[in-house]
Amino acid sequence: MCGQxxxxxxxxxxxxGVVLADVAYSLAVGRAVHGDRAVVVASGREELLDRxxxxxxxxxxxxxxxxxxxxxGSGFGVGRGRVAVVFSGQGSQRVGMGRELYGxxxxxxxxxxxxxxLLDPVVRAAVFGEGDAGGLLDSTEVAQPxxxxxxxxxxxxxxxxxxxxxxxxxxxxxxxxxAHVSGVLSLExxxxxxxxxxxxxxxxxxxxxxxxxxxxxxxxxxxxxxxxGGVSIAAVNSPGSVVVSGEGSAVEGVVRRLSERGxxxxxxxxxxxxxxxxxxxxxxxxxxVVAGLEFRSPGVGAVNEEMADxxxxxxxxxxxxxxxxxxxxxxxxxxxRFVELGPDGVxxxxxxxxxxxxxxxAVPSLRRGRGEVESVLAGLGALFTAGVPVDWAExxxxxxxxxxxxxxxxxxxx
Numbered sequence: 475m476c477g478q479x480x481x482x483x484x485x486x487x488x489x490x491g492v493v494l495a496d497v498a499y500s501l502a503v504g505r506a507v508h509g510d511r512a513v514v515v516a517s518g519r520e521e522l523l524d525r526x527x528x529x530x531x532x533x534x535x536x537x538x539x540x541x542x543x544x545x546x547g548s549g550f551g552v553g554r555g556r557v558a559v560v561f562s563g564q565g566s567q568r569v570g571m572g573r574e575l576y577g578x579x580x581x582x583x584x585x586x587x588x589x590x591x592l593l594d595p596v597v598r599a600a601v602f603g604e605g606d607a608g609g610l611l612d613s614t615e616v617a618q619p620x621x622x623x624x625x626x627x628x629x630x631x632x633x634x635x636x637x638x639x640x641x642x643x644x645x646x647x648x649x650x651x652x653a654h655v656s657g658v659l660s661l662e663x664x665x666x667x668x669x670x671x672x673x674x675x676x677x678x679x680x681x682x683x684x685x686x687x688x689x690x691x692x693x694x695x696x697x698x699x700x701x702x703g704g705v706s707i708a709a710v711n712s713p714g715s716v717v718v719s720g721e722g723s724a725v726e727g728v729v730r731r732l733s734e735r736g737x738x739x740x741x742x743x744x745x746x747x748x749x750x751x752x753x754x755x756x757x758x759x760x761x762x763v764v765a766g767l768e769f770r771s772p773g774v775g776a777v778n779e780e781m782a783d784x785x786x787x788x789x790x791x792x793x794x795x796x797x798x799x800x801x802x803x804x805x806x807x808x809x810x811r812f813v814e815l816g817p818d819g820v821x822x823x824x825x826x827x828x829x830x831x832x833x834x835x836a837v838p839s840l841r842r843g844r845g846e847v848e849s850v851l852a853g854l855g856a857l858f859t860a861g862v863p864v865d866w867a868e869x870x871x872x873x874x875x876x877x878x879x880x881x882x883x884x885x886x887x888x
Contacts, residue, residue: 562816
């Protein structure tokens with residue numbers, strides 16, 4: 475692999491007029507797929523040469539990925555374990571999320587437009603930061619349907635490239651996207667659910683606090699139990715990461731005791747204390763909305779089989795998000811490759827922490843502060859190097875890329 479990268483680098487360096495898209499297309503579509511793989515993402519000639527040099531040197535760097543996609547199976551890419559998609563929850567949103575993808579990939583744009591056509595027009599305006607709407611993206615009423623729209627569009631985009639998961643899951647509101655793409659909810663009903671969820675949450679009396687704590691549930695739970703109903707464990711994201719939620723002074727009391735034990739804490743910027751008793755005043759109204767929706771059995775493997783039960787979604791607003799258990803459950807079902815679909819890589823780190831020391835791959839689709847096209851292609855490349863089949867021909871469709879001359883294989887004759 476290193477020798478092949480070095481040979482390709484010399485080939486490109488010696489041909490100033492070569493069309494890089496033609497080289498990429500010929501490599502991806504015209505060559506056999508081997509077990510040991512490398513993917514380089516570059517926006518221009520000099521960046522390509524630099525990053526090929528990194529791979530040739532056997533190193534890791536930005537825009538490069540290597541791996542051994544070896545295992546049972548055959549075809550365009552060899553699998554080694556199952557694939558799961560995880561959808562991000564509230565807090566990952568940012569103004570402009572998906573804008574670059576919308577302008578570059580018609581599949582993403584069509585899916586995003588279809589979802590937004592069923593939502594309040596302010597959602598689309600907030601996502602793209604149009605006029606004064608960008609400031610609304612941090613409001614729960616807008617953030618939740620906005621995340622749903624972007625995540626469904628990301629799922630359709632990766633699906634167009636041949637990435638078909640065995641399982642789908644989500645964190646909090648991310649489970650609405652999982653329910654839709656798995657077939658539990660139609661797009662129309664999913665839009666009704668996520669819009670009502672955000673609106674009713676936003677309509678609650680303001681107040682409440684959420685704090686992320688670098689400690690395990692075994693440490694946090696006894697302190698929460700001592701306080702009583704004023705504080706809840708809102709989420710267990712990994713063995714060493716918990717979120718507490720509830721009435722301000724009660725949460726601060728728990729956090730103070732955790733800080734005294736040396737636990738790091740971080741107050742989250744939220745309008746309400748989600749997944750706590752402060753959500754209970756909205757549950758009856760939400761139950762009435764959910765009762766009017768049609769739920770089906772999932773077609774794609776949904777981790778949470780209760781998704782088809784309307785009452786699940788009512789409890790879902792109040793109960794603890796047990797993301798760590800979800801990840802462990804996926805691993806027990808044979809999942810070794812995870813891809814996070816959302817505006818940032820907030821869940822990717824949690825997946826890695828949950829499965830530390832195990833041979834798994836976890837990659838984000840987008841990263842805050844990184845170009846979106848580069849980010850999704852880097853994520854796609856990382857999945858491919860881990861053995862996930864990718865339809866590269868579809869990725870290059872419409873680009874005008876053609877087959878071109880390539881250097882011969884760097885055979886080592888052994």
